[in-house]
Amino acid sequence: MRNKAETRTCSACREKAQKSELLRVVRTPEGFVVFDRSRKMNGRGAYLCRKQTCLDKAKKSASIRNSLGCPIPEEVLNELEKEITHAG
Numbered sequence: 001m002r003n004k005a006e007t008r009t010c011s012a013c014r015e016k017a018q019k020s021e022l023l024r025v026v027r028t029p030e031g032f033v034v035f036d037r038s039r040k041m042n043g044r045g046a047y048l049c050r051k052q053t054c055l056d057k058a059k060k061s062a063s064i065r066n067s068l069g070c071p072i073p074e075e076v077l078n079e080l081e082k083e084i085t086h087a088g
């Protein structure tokens, strides 16, 4: 494998993508779920494509909840939505 880029699986559509292209949501050791813009925070993480369809799936699907151990709070979903919208 000459490709050094790390890949991660989107928790909504189960497709693999480069880590740098995915959005990361993390549940911190303190129990807060946050949008991890730096992708470097400690905690249980879930990845999502920069796609509205994946965000919509993430709202409904249990897989994100399973990855994080709890649902994504509304304000974090809003942040992700903004990020996706601005990325075009």
Ligand SMILES: [Zn+2]
Pocket (backbone or CB within 6 Å): 010, 011, 012, 013, 014, 015, 048, 049, 051, 054
């Ligand atoms: Zn996806």
